[in-house]
Amino acid sequence: MDRSVEDLTARARIRDAAIRLFGERGIEGASIRDIAGEAGVSSGLVRHHFGSKEALREFCDQYARDRMLEIGQEITDAAGVAGLDPTTMHPRVFPLQLYLVRSMMDGSETATALFLEAVDSVELWSKSYGIEPTDRRAYAAALAAIKLSVFVFRDQVSKALGEDITSPEGYARIGKGLMEVFSIPLISPEQAEQLRRQQEK
């Protein structure tokens, strides 16, 4: 997506357009004709290259997943606490993340599998980091969901901040906000203990 649009093959343009429109409008909200128009080709060509809408979706799932893991690898290479910091996720993952979240919500198995992998990795990470929650699995699942939440509500968060969070500045701002959620304990261990007991009775 860093090359100019004209340089890409029609197939790649269709793929990029699909990821963009699926991510913005949802799978059902983006028609094959929309995607074809966005890519500057006929709707028949989409079918020629990908066979069906469902097959196109699966291809995009796989592609987005691969790209995300690829980018994730780069980041993990400069790991540590920064690995959890949302601001380390470069804005270039935005369209991919957006697409995967939408695909997940529309029941994609590939995207869901990616979520489960993320939970696994957070679980391992929290263990090696010496964090001891009472229910590590639930803790990891909550963290994984949180990591994606700002993508889902990007429009609403942007409106709340009066600033587009898909821009580098806005993204850094909400990233900092998220970071502070993680750095400021809202509930003291005593309060947490109290609430836990309250729930159990």
Next chain:
Amino acid sequence: MDRSVEDLTARARIRDAAIRLFGERGIEGASIRDIAGEAGVSSGLVRHHFGSKEALREFCDQYARDRMLEIGQEITDAAGVAGLDPTTMHPRVFPLQLYLVRSMMDGSETATALFLEAVDSVELWSKSYGIEPTDRRAYAAALAAIKLSVFVFRDQVSKALGEDITSPEGYARIGKGLMEVFSIPLISPEQAEQLRRQQEK
């Protein structure tokens, strides 16, 4: 929704069916005929009572919003730290919350306004609670998004836990997980400061 289905008027049955199906499948994913079938009426009656699909959506927005605020009031009456604890949100808000999140993602102004109100209230709360983030607005927006994240990814989280989080048990479990995210600081103030400086240069 606590009364038996037969006791409700056709209008109320349509409204409940719409909130359920819109919430589960998205606005585009649920057709008027689907909703009519779910409510046990003809599709024409939906139009008779609500005029159009869009008008039905707006009615549901308003209804869900009112009900949520109503329930929120009850909870706030037993306020304190518990007001933030996700487990205090009774499972009966599930269909409403699900619907509102979906409606929000499909660009509903009413639902988006509700989000902004939530950010405002979190902002005020954090102030009165003596929390001092560097960017209170961003902090509040992040917290508001987080509060909704488990609803969005309910299927994925359920799969990760091997337990349906729409059930009281599963809901309590992920609620505890969320609570521990808030009670265990992942990043020390020093690390946070370090990361902040890193971003600024």
Next chain:
DNA sequence: CGCTTGACTACACGGGTGTGTAGTAGTTTG
């Protein structure tokens, strides 16, 4: 050269969609 192959388009199809219209049964109202 003729032939195949792959990228690509134009167009038609059946089905589902939101919407519009006409009409019926039952109750209310003047």
Next chain:
DNA sequence: CAAACTACTACACACCCGTGTAGTCAAGCG
């Protein structure tokens, strides 16, 4: 009693969707 109104249904219309088919055009190759 008759008129009006309300809840409700059946059905048709136009539109958009994903898909299927037929065909064009250019490149590669024996």
